Amino acid sequence: MAQKRPFNEGKRHFKKNKKQKASQVAEGSNEEVLLADVRRLLKQTTLTDDEAKDEKQLPEQHSELDLDIHSLSSTGDGLALRDGQVYVVPFAAPGDTITAKVYRHVQEESYSLADFVSVKKPSPHRTETPRCPYFTQCSGCQFQHLPYDYQLAHKKSIVEKAYINFSGLSVDKVPAVGDTIGSPLQYGYRTKLTPHFDGPPGGRRDKRQGKKVTWEDVPPIGFMLKGTRKTMDIEECPIGTESVQKGMKRERERVRRDIDQYQRGATLLLRESTERIKKERAGEVKQDNGANVLSGNGESAEDVVTEDVGEYERRKTCITDQKATSTEYVDDFRFDNPAGAFFQNNNSILPLVTQYIRDNILAPPHVDTNGNGTIKSRIKNMIDAYCGSGFFTIALSQTFSRSIGIDIAAQSITSARQNAMLNNLPDDSTQFIAADANNLFSAIPEGGFAPEETVVVIDPPRKGCDQGFIQQLLWYAPERICYVSCNVHTQARDVGWLVDGLDMADDEGLPLKVKGLYEIESLRGFDFFPQTGHVEGVAILRKKKAGAEVPEAVEQIDALNGSASTVEASGDGEAPAELFR
Numbered sequence: 001m002a003q004k005r006p007f008n009e010g011k012r013h014f015k016k017n018k019k020q021k022a023s024q025v026a027e028g029s030n031e032e033v034l035l036a037d038v039r040r041l042l043k044q045t046t047l048t049d050d051e052a053k054d055e056k057q058l059p060e061q062h063s064e065l066d067l068d069i070h071s072l073s074s075t076g077d078g079l080a081l082r083d084g085q086v087y088v089v090p091f092a093a094p095g096d097t098i099t100a101k102v103y104r105h106v107q108e109e110s111y112s113l114a115d116f117v118s119v120k121k122p123s124p125h126r127t128e129t130p131r132c133p134y135f136t137q138c139s140g141c142q143f144q145h146l147p148y149d150y151q152l153a154h155k156k157s158i159v160e161k162a163y164i165n166f167s168g169l170s171v172d173k174v175p176a177v178g179d180t181i182g183s184p185l186q187y188g189y190r191t192k193l194t195p196h197f198d199g200p201p202g203g204r205r206d207k208r209q210g211k212k213v214t215w216e217d218v219p220p221i222g223f224m225l226k227g228t229r230k231t232m233d234i235e236e237c238p239i240g241t242e243s244v245q246k247g248m249k250r251e252r253e254r255v256r257r258d259i260d261q262y263q264r265g266a267t268l269l270l271r272e273s274t275e276r277i278k279k280e281r282a283g284e285v286k287q288d289n290g291a292n293v294l295s296g297n298g299e300s301a302e303d304v305v306t307e308d309v310g311e312y313e314r315r316k317t318c319i320t321d322q323k324a325t326s327t328e329y330v331d332d333f334r335f336d337n338p339a340g341a342f343f344q345n346n347n348s349i350l351p352l353v354t355q356y357i358r359d360n361i362l363a364p365p366h367v368d369t370n371g372n373g374t375i376k377s378r379i380k381n382m383i384d385a386y387c388g389s390g391f392f393t394i395a396l397s398q399t400f401s402r403s404i405g406i407d408i409a410a411q412s413i414t415s416a417r418q419n420a421m422l423n424n425l426p427d428d429s430t431q432f433i434a435a436d437a438n439n440l441f442s443a444i445p446e447g448g449f450a451p452e453e454t455v456v457v458i459d460p461p462r463k464g465c466d467q468g469f470i471q472q473l474l475w476y477a478p479e480r481i482c483y484v485s486c487n488v489h490t491q492a493r494d495v496g497w498l499v500d501g502l503d504m505a506d507d508e509g510l511p512l513k514v515k516g517l518y519e520i521e522s523l524r525g526f527d528f529f530p531q532t533g534h535v536e537g538v539a540i541l542r543k544k545k546a547g548a549e550v551p552e553a554v555e556q557i558d559a560l561n562g563s564a565s566t567v568e569a570s571g572d573g574e575a576p577a578e579l580f581r
């Protein structure tokens, strides 16, 4: 059971910026999330006041020590508490006794970072045999030693802790978090991987001197060695789909062969692409060598992975050119994208996500109190903020009469429009606009999107939404909001604002208080990335009912004299002009 790992010599992550104080960490960053868990665990320390005052005797850097693992952090690391100091060690399980090698003390926050060395006494939870030979070295996966049910339960606790630590909401405003929805595939699910290799050590200097870069050897091609900035050589990655794994093998061989053509390090793209062919046509579209006629990518037969899905055969290949078009099918919808552009990475779970949203996005039907029968939801429209190439707009289009997708990336909007056409969605029902989400509501065409008939879907990048966007959303006041997020910590912060309001600055830098309008109907995680510490959060919010349904006012506080002036909110979604220039 004991697994030895080499000592890392590369530079460490978590290297503190000289100007950055301990308390100044990016919102929703790994470091901030870890810190919240460390502080929580430290509260359980039983040090006496005298002991706490004493200078702590911490183990020397690079020394080994044995630790009893107490719990897992939301960053996927094991946490141990010893002599008033928390030790953070990857690849551990609660209940393990492990040997770890300390490499950094963060004294001001009473925690230390350590490498995993070996298991001394295994936890009863440690029941799985990792499928990857690089597990405990590669930074990609954290949980291959833990059973899947345990991973899902842990991810539920990540969502719970995110709302406790980052939403700022009182417990009565946060509903019980639902069980995490698991991924149908727990290995072989990732449709995109991006292994990389570093340039030769003298490469930059050689280049400046106009010399051709010389490679003494082929560099390691793979992913980051855990806790360092060094790349480790990885021959295969079992979380990649079969076609991506084949592509990885091919690309590694190609780079090894052509290494002298590279002047520096590079990131390789491995993106699965699927062709769906009616079974009765499947025989026609193979060339003599087995290559696909439809894609024109010229793959050989052994590069193609075929799957039998109902009346179709699906042929999966791996694309390595960023600009080539990759195709994915989700439910019965087809999505084409430039292979290097964003698209969700785990196709197996996407139909569960879209179905969950379809089932929950509309207000549940209710019986009217006059006994006139069941009243259906009055919602007709969807606005998909941060829509990318139109995944949610298109996959949910049949639930709404009109949908509009908005994204800052013009290229994604071009793809979204093409995808709408590919899926036969008429222009008058499905539109896409290239705009910053911060100007979202001024970009919406006049008429037809009454807030009480509209839901807004939000799926922002990891950093979450800007305050300006949340302010606009509160002004617009849609009936319901579905917030999908790859970072439940920034999601919790943003949802906290939607519920309790936020204090921000207006255009002139004066303090502006915007009132919250929503209550959380449901919260749960989806396991987009099995074996890793990541969880995707889906929060459904509804507008508070009578009395608190619309914001009565937004208070604009005059910072100079401390008196508050109020700007009336119309409540019909129209923001006062002076706040939205």
Ligand SMILES: C[S@@+](CC[C@H](N)C(=O)[O-])C[C@H]1O[C@@H](n2cnc3c(N)ncnc32)[C@H](O)[C@@H]1O
Pocket (backbone or CB within 6 Å): 342, 343, 344, 385, 386, 387, 388, 389, 390, 391, 392, 406, 407, 408, 409, 412, 435, 436, 437, 438, 459, 460, 461
């Ligand atoms: C996590 S992706 C979601 C994409 C899409 N919902 C999907 O599932 O494929 C986040 C998207 O937000 C977009 N984005 C980032 N900042 C934005 C902004 N300020 N306004 C509008 N879109 C933005 C990015 O271009 C990206 O497409």
